[in-house]
Structure formats: C-alpha cells, structure tokens
Amino acid sequence: xxxxxxTTVSREVRVGAATGLHARPAALLVKAAGGLPVKxxxxxxxxxxxxxxxxxxxxxxxxxxxxxVVLSAEGEGAAAAVDALAExxxxxxxxxxx
Amino acid sequence: MTAPTTLTGVGVCAGxxxxxxxxxxxxxxEPVAGQPLAMDEREPExxxxxxxTTAVQTALDARAEAASGTARAVLEATALMAADxxxxxxxxxxxxxxxxxxxxxxxxxxGEVAAMIEALGGYLAERARDVLDVRDRIxxxxxxxxxxxxxEPVAGQPxxxxxxxxxxxxxxxxxxxxVLALVTVSGGPTSHTAIIARSLGLPAVVAVADAERLxxxxxxxxxxxxxxxxxxxxxxxxPDDEAQARARRLASxxxxxxxxxxxxxxxxxxxxxxxxxxxxxxxxxxxxxAEGIGLFRTELAFLDRTDPPSVEEQAALYADVFxxxxxxxxxxxxxxxxxxxxxxxxxxxxxxxxxLGVRGLRTALRAPQVxxxxxxxxxxxxxxxxxxxxxxxxxxxxxxxxxxxxxxxDGFVARCAAHGITKAGVMVEVxxxxxxxxxxxxxxTFASIGTNDLTxxxxxxxxxxxxxxxxxxxxxxxxxxLVAATCRGAAGLGPxxxxxxxxxxxxxxxxxxxxxxxxxxxxRSLSMSAPAxxxxxxxxxxxxxxxxxxxxxxxxTVRTATEARAAARALLTHLPALGL
Numbered sequence: 001x002x003x004x005x006x007t008t009v010s011r012e013v014r015v016g017a018a019t020g021l022h023a024r025p026a027a028l029l030v031k032a033a034g035g036l037p038v039k040x041x042x043x044x045x046x047x048x049x050x051x052x053x054x055x056x057x058x059x060x061x062x063x064x065x066x067x068x069v070v071l072s073a074e075g076e077g078a079a080a081a082v083d084a085l086a087e088x089x090x091x092x093x094x095x096x097x098x
Numbered sequence: 099m100t101a102p103t104t105l106t107g108v109g110v111c112a113g114x115x116x117x118x119x120x121x122x123x124x125x126x127x128e129p130v131a132g133q134p135l136a137m138d139e140r141e142p143e144x145x146x147x148x149x150x151t152t153a154v155q156t157a158l159d160a161r162a163e164a165a166s167g168t169a170r171a172v173l174e175a176t177a178l179m180a181a182d183x184x185x186x187x188x189x190x191x192x193x194x195x196x197x198x199x200x201x202x203x204x205x206x207x208x209g210e211v212a213a214m215i216e217a218l219g220g221y222l223a224e225r226a227r228d229v230l231d232v233r234d235r236i237x238x239x240x241x242x243x244x245x246x247x248x249x250e251p252v253a254g255q256p257x258x259x260x261x262x263x264x265x266x267x268x269x270x271x272x273x274x275x276x277v278l279a280l281v282t283v284s285g286g287p288t289s290h291t292a293i294i295a296r297s298l299g300l301p302a303v304v305a306v307a308d309a310e311r312l313x314x315x316x317x318x319x320x321x322x323x324x325x326x327x328x329x330x331x332x333x334x335x336x337p338d339d340e341a342q343a344r345a346r347r348l349a350s351x352x353x354x355x356x357x358x359x360x361x362x363x364x365x366x367x368x369x370x371x372x373x374x375x376x377x378x379x380x381x382x383x384x385x386x387x388a389e390g391i392g393l394f395r396t397e398l399a400f401l402d403r404t405d406p407p408s409v410e411e412q413a414a415l416y417a418d419v420f421x422x423x424x425x426x427x428x429x430x431x432x433x434x435x436x437x438x439x440x441x442x443x444x445x446x447x448x449x450x451x452x453x454l455g456v457r458g459l460r461t462a463l464r465a466p467q468v469x470x471x472x473x474x475x476x477x478x479x480x481x482x483x484x485x486x487x488x489x490x491x492x493x494x495x496x497x498x499x500x501x502x503x504x505x506x507x508d509g510f511v512a513r514c515a516a517h518g519i520t521k522a523g524v525m526v527e528v529x530x531x532x533x534x535x536x537x538x539x540x541x542x543t544f545a546s547i548g549t550n551d552l553t554x555x556x557x558x559x560x561x562x563x564x565x566x567x568x569x570x571x572x573x574x575x576x577x578x579x580l581v582a583a584t585c586r587g588a589a590g591l592g593p594x595x596x597x598x599x600x601x602x603x604x605x606x607x608x609x610x611x612x613x614x615x616x617x618x619x620x621x622r623s624l625s626m627s628a629p630a631x632x633x634x635x636x637x638x639x640x641x642x643x644x645x646x647x648x649x650x651x652x653x654x655t656v657r658t659a660t661e662a663r664a665a666a667r668a669l670l671t672h673l674p675a676l677g678l
Contacts, residue, residue: 020404022225027175054184055175056211059225062218064404 009078011071012045016092020064029088030055036081040073052085103317105308107281108571109331110292112610112633112678113301114348115258116337117278119322121313122261122268123244126234129205134197144190147200150239154232155181157245165273179232185211201240208233251276258324260309264291274298279326281333283309286567287605296608299629301328305567309333329610329678348677354632356387360624362617366643369623370631371427373603377418383628390427390493392546392625393603394419396472397441400433404442406468412475413482420479425489429546429601429625431525432472434458434499444468453560458500458527459510469513477517495521497546502528504537511541525603527551532580535587539598547584547621549604553577572606573659578619582654585620601625610637610678615666617643618650633678640672 017025021042033040033052041049042058045068050057052071063069069089071082135143158177162170179185185207192203208229216226234246247268248259259277261268263284269291277300285291285304295302303326312318318335325337325345334341360370371392372383380391399407399415407415420428435441436457444465449455462469476496483491498510501524514522523544524531531538532552539545549572554561556576559569571577581602589597601623606612608630614637616624624634641649652665667673 018403023175024171027171027178030178031174051183054182055178056182056215056229057184060211060215060218 007078008072008074009082011082011086012068013071013086013089015063015065015067015069016090018065018092020067021061021069021089022059025088025091026055026058029085030058032085032088036084037077038073038075038081040071040078040081040085043070043072044068045070103312103335105306105312105333105335107303107306107309107331107333108287109303109328110287110289110609111280111295111300111302111630112329113279113299114325114327114329114345114677115278115301116323116325116342116345117256117258118320119260119318119324120249120257120320122248122259122264123238123246124262126237126241126243126246129199129201129237129241131202132199135193135199136197140194140197143193143200146240147189147193147203148186150200150204150236151181151186154235154239154245158235161250176228176232176235179229180236185229185232201237204233204236204240208236248272248277258326260313260318261291262310263289264294269294272298274300279303279328281306281309281324281326283307284567286569287571287573287609289567289570292605295328296605296630297627301326303328303331303333306333329673354636356632356635359389360635360638362638362641362643362646364642364644366617367622368617368638369427369601370635371429371601371603371623371625372628372631373625374419374628376415377422379628380419380422384422386628386631388628388631390423390429391419392427392429392601392607392623394428394430396431396433397435400435400441406443406471409471409475409478412472413478416476416479417482420483420492420494421487423492424483424487426492427495428492429495429497429523429544429603430476432459432469432496432498433461435461453554458525459498459506460500473513473517473519477519480519493521494519495523495544497523497525497544499525499548500527500551501525501538502530504534504540507531507538508541523598526584526600527555529556529580532584535584536591537587539588539591542598543592544599544601545584545588546601546603546623546625547581549577549581549602549606552580552604556580568659571659572604572609572612573653573662575653575656575658575662577606578615578653578662581616581621582619582650589620599623608634610634610676611663611666611670611673613637614641614646614670615649615653618646618648633676636676637670637673637678640676641670645669 015021040052042052043049050061071085073081155177158173162173165173188207189203192198192206212226212229238245256276256278258279260281263282280291280295280300280302282291282304283306289304291304309318323336325334325341360368369389371390372388373393374380374383374391375395375398399412435444444461480494496514496519501507507524511522521543523542525546525548526532527548553570553572557569557574559566561570585600588600592598599622602616602621603625607624608626610633613624613634649666649669653662656662656665
C-alpha cells in the first residue's frame with residue numbers, strides 16, 4: 001500500500017503525574033495501550049523503546065514527574081493512538097476529577 | 099463428650115466472634131528445575147503457560163471489579179502484570195530454549211524482572227514485590243495450588259482468617275465484610291497483624307503456637323467452627339450452643355460508640371485522640387468522635403516523591419487536617435523518614451543499622467531545609483485558618499520524632515519558635531529521653547511516648563523481625579518502667595511546675611487494659627486509630643483513677659509481659675463484662 005502506513009508517528013510529551021509513570025498512572029497507560037489497534041512504544045529521547053502494553057517494561061523505565069518522553073507508533077491509526085496515550089501521559093492524575 | 103479444646107495466644111484486639119475457619123494458603127514453593135523437556139513438548143508447555151497467565155489475569159480482574167478504592171487499584175495493576183507481554187516473552191523463551199517447565203520458567207523470568215526493577219531503587223523497588231506476588235499466583239495456577247493471599251468467601255460466608263503470619267501485602271485486599279477475626283500462629287502485639295486488626299476493628303489473637311499442630315491433626319481445618327476472644331487471647335474449637343449465644347450477646351453489646359470526652363469513673367480527664375495521615379482520615383476520626391488528633395503523620399505528602407513538596411503544597415494538606423478539628427487539638431509530627439521509611443531526597447545511603455541511624459529529627463542534620471520548609475508550612479496553615487470558622491482555629495501542637503538528648507529537644511523548640519510555633523514538643527521513643535525526661539523535656543510544652551519504637555529500643559529487638567515478636571510487646575516491664583520514668587520526670591516541669599502533658603501514641607494506647615495502666619502511670623492523652631476509641635473510652639469510664647494507679651503499681655513489680663497483663667486484668671475486673 002502507500003508509504004503512509006510505514007511512516008512512524010512520534011510525539012514528545014511531558015509526564016504530568018506527580019508520582020511519575022508508576023503505580024496508577026502507569027496502569028492507566030498500559031491498559032489504554034492494550035486497547036489500541038497498533039503497538040505504541042515509550043522511550044526517553046534517544047533512549048531504549050519499550051512496549052506501552054508492558055506494565056513491567058514501563059515501570060522499569062522509571063520515568064519521573066516532569067520528564068520528557070517520546071511516544072511512537074507505526075501504521076494505520078498510529079497518529080490517533082499516539083495522541084490518545086500522549087494525553088494520558090501529560091495528565092496530572094492527582095488533580096481532583098470530581 | 100470431651101471438653102472443647104481452647105488454644106491460647108496473645109489477644110491484640112478485643113472482641114468476641116464465632117465463625118468458620120479459613121486458612122491462608124502457605125507460601126508457593128520454588129518449582130524444581132528438573133530435566134529439560136523434549137523439543138516436541140515445548141510448544142504445548144508454552145500454551146499451558148499462556149493459559150495460566152490469562153486465567154490469573156481474569157481472576158484478578160474479576161476481583162478488581164468487585165473491589166473499590168486502593169484495593170481496586172492494587173488488583174488492577176497486579177492483573178496487568180500477570181499478562182505482561184515482557185514477562186510472558188521471557189518465560190516462554192525459557193521453555194523454548196532451555197526446555198524448562200512452565201512453572202519453573204515463570205519462576206525464573208519473574209525473578210529476573212523483579213531483580214531488574216529492584217535495582218532501580220527507591221519506590222520502584224517496592225514494585226518488585228508485586229512481580230513476585232504475580233509469579234506466585236501463576237505458579238499456583240500451574241501447579242493446582244490455591245491462589246496465594248486472603249481466601250475469597252464461599253457463598254458470601256464471612257470467616258475467621260487463620261494464617262502463619264500476615265504481611266502488609268497479604269492484608270492490602272482484606273475486607274472487613276468477609277473476615278470476622280484474625281488469628282496468627284506467630285507474630286506479636288506490635289506485628290502488622292495487630293496494627294491492621296485495630297485499624298479495621300477486627301478481633302485478633304496472635305502467637306497461637308498450637309494452631310498449626312491442630313491443623314495437621316485435622317482438628318482445625320477450613321470450615322471448623324471457632325470462637326475467637328480477642329481480649330482473652332483465646333480460640334475455642336467447636337463451641338457449644340451456650341458459648342455461641344454468649345458470644346453473640348457480647349458482640350451485640352460491643353457495637354459501642356464514643357460518647358463524650360474521655361474520663362475515668364471518678365472524672366479524671368484523659369483526652370482520646372486519633373492517629374491520622376491526611377484530611378480524609380482526619381474527617382473520619384472527627385466523625386468517630388475523636389477529641390482531637392494525637393498523631394498527624396506527615397509522611398504521606400512526601401512518599402513517592404523525588405523532590406520534597408513545596409511549602410504551599412504542604413500548607414494546603416495541613417490546612418485540610420486542621421479544618422477537620424476546628425477549635426480542637428491537632429498534634430503534627432514532623433517528617434519521620436529514614437530506617438524502614440526511606441525517602442529518595444533524604445538518601446542516607448546504606449546504614450549498617452537503619453533503626454539506629456539517621457532517621458526522624460536526625461535527618462535535619464543533613465537536610466535542614468526539609469524541616470525548615472515543613473515548619474514554615476505548618477505556620478502558614480496556622481495563620482491561614484479561617485478565624486470565623488465554627489469552633490475557632492485548631493489548637494496546633496508540633497512534635498519531632500526520634501529525639502535522644504536535651505540539646506536535640508531544645509534545638510527543635512528553637513526552630514519552632516523561629517516560625518512562631520509556640521507549642522513544641524518531642525516524642526519519647528528512645529530510652530535515654532525517657533530516663534532523662536526531666537532534662538530532655540525541660541523546655542518543651544508536651545511529650546508523646548511512641549511506644550512501638552520505645553519498646554523496640556528498650557528490648558533491643560527489631561520490630562520487623564518476626565522471631566522477636568514476644569519482645570516487642572508493650573506489656574514488657576522494661577517498657578512500662580520507661581513510661582513511668584517519663585511521667586515522673588515530666589511531673590515537675592512547665593512554667594508553674596505543675597507538669598507538662600504526656601501522651602501515648604502507639605499500639606499500646608489502643609489496648610483497653612493497657613490504656614488504664616498508662617493513665618495510672620501518669621499519661622493524660624491516648625492517641626490511636628479511630629476504630630479503637632470506643633473500647634478504650636469504655637474501659638476508662640469503668641475504672642477510677644485510683645484503680646488505674648493500683649494497676650500501674652502492680653505491673654511495675656512483675657517479671658514478664660504475661661505477668662503484667664495478668665496482674666492488670668486481675669484488678670481491672672470491669673473489662674470482661676464489657677467484652678474487653
């Protein structure tokens with residue numbers, strides 16, 4: 001098909017959760033990633049990419065509050081998938097939602 | 099007919115209940131490596147492995163669905179780990195390449211992941227334990243063992259939970275709706291079992307050494323009906339109708355609430371206060387009738403943080419707690435980090451004896467700004483209180499943990515004064531502070547005895563070492579003599595020489611019989627988890643101050659913790675009728 005399916009979509013985003021990407025914020029990210037049609041990876045800029053669907057891999061990255069991370073995906077729906085997860089990563093989960 | 103069997107342990111939370119027993123499943127044993135599987139056996143073994151992880155994930159998801167709050171979050175995270183692709187890939191890799199059995203492969207793969215996460219240090223190291231929990235669940239599924247952890251109720255029938263011992267991870271999902279009482283074979287009065295029982299208001303007996311022998315003999319197995327008496331510390335097997343009826347009578351009479359401020363039968367005032375950690379627990383304590391807060395643990399805002407919270411952030415949290423106790427006492431304890439509560443930004447490095455290391459107020463030697471900011475935040479929250487709020491502003495006292503010397507106490511008072519905080523006190527948790535209380539407390543306005551740490555230091559017995567549980571007993575005469583010494587030294591202090599107030603915050607305060615003894619020794623406020631307040635209030639209301647002093651004098655003459663309990667109970671004859 002067209003070369004758009006092979007294009008990698010990447011987006012940089014700042015981690016909003018006060019606790020960083022562990023515990024609940026990490027669980028929310030992994031859960032959301034599991035429901036997406038494409039594989040989205042998480043990495044520090046120029047760092048090793050890990051699968052967002054792996055709780056253990058996301059935890060082991062040990063990303064803290066305020067750090068910048070890169071979300072990437074390939075193929076159909078890549079942009080939408082990256083956007084959806086970027087919103088989750090940027091969110092401050094400690095803010096009261098009620 | 100033979101006489102019914104009664105097992106004796108140490109009662110750590112009063113209450114009488116009857117119910118069927120459920121044993122906590124034992125630890126999952128490490129699967130043996132064994133001979134490598136033949137090539138053609140490996141793919142089917144991988145399928146078996148994946149099926150097991152899926153089954154565990156489904157079971158955990160179902161439990162998460164039924165849970166709420168923290169328990170739900172913990173279960174959801176554990177479910178995600180169970181079916182984690184990186185864990186699964188590593189495990190199936192071991193099956194394919196090395197011919198390991200599915201259970202052995204999961205054991206090794208999870209061990210590798212846990213070690214990697216642990217190596218990251220800090221709060222992430224905690225998650226390593228979750229990985230090992232997931233490992234045990236998958237291996238249990240593969241080997242046909244019961245899933246580890248608190249059993250699920252069968253047909254909605256609540257049960258008496260029997261366990262060898264209970265760790266915090268075991269009790270994270272423990273629900274008071276399904277568990278009637280806690281009974282453990284090991285453990286002591288300050289063990290995690292005791293703490294969780296008091297916070298949930300569940301009757302509990304620990305150190306029931308004979309329970310495992312009877313289990314092996316088939317006399318105490320899942321479904322056996324037992325009567326648990328958390329005050330007497332007994333477990334009655336197969337109680338007759340009369341005993342069951344008596345238990346139900348006591349149980350219905352025990353649903354008491356705290357009515358009015360604490361006082362002895364002859365009217366001596368004893369403040370009944372609550373231990374809280376944030377605004378939510380403070381509001382719950384206020385609803386339970388607590389007269390004030392005797393221990394506001396401020397660590398919560400600092401946990402899971404790589405940098406300390408700002409003054410503004412802390413002030414907002416403190417103001418939230420103060421607002422719940424308008425016009426009443428709130429005792430703030432400054433950060434108690436170090437030892438078993440490490441914080442990333444207060445890294446003390448590896449210490450050979452963390453409990454004897456740089457912890458509590460001592461961390462201010464290395465990181466003075468953390469304490470300065472905390473005191474500034476308290477002062478800001480104090481100043482920001484709505485003067486017009488109902489009941490007026492909260493009466494805020496501030497105290498430091500782990501104070502050993504008069505110089506440390508005076509230094510803390512000076513720091514508080516610099517922030518305009520006039521009610522500055524210290525915790526008495528170190529034997530030197532108890533023995534030299536007249537000197538250490540000379541310039542403070544109050545003292546609070548932290549009996550958990552004071553017991554650990556008095557008996558030189560690590561609180562976290564299960565084998566030493568019987569030494570970590572607040573009825574130990576050594577601890578009681580130190581409480582007496584603290585009160586003696588404090589009695590002549592204060593601007594008018596009339597003494598400064600001495601309270602107790604620690605598990606000892608939540609024991610109704612010991613509460614009477616502490617009051618007899620001179621303690622004038624007791625701070626505990628809110629569910630323990632009604633029983634302690636009832637115990638005090640039934641004893642005169644003379645009787646409390648008599649009980650106090652009695653425990654100072656005995657040889658052992660067991661004798662101290664017996665001596666006090668022999669005098670406090672009003673307790674059994676209260677079900678305590």
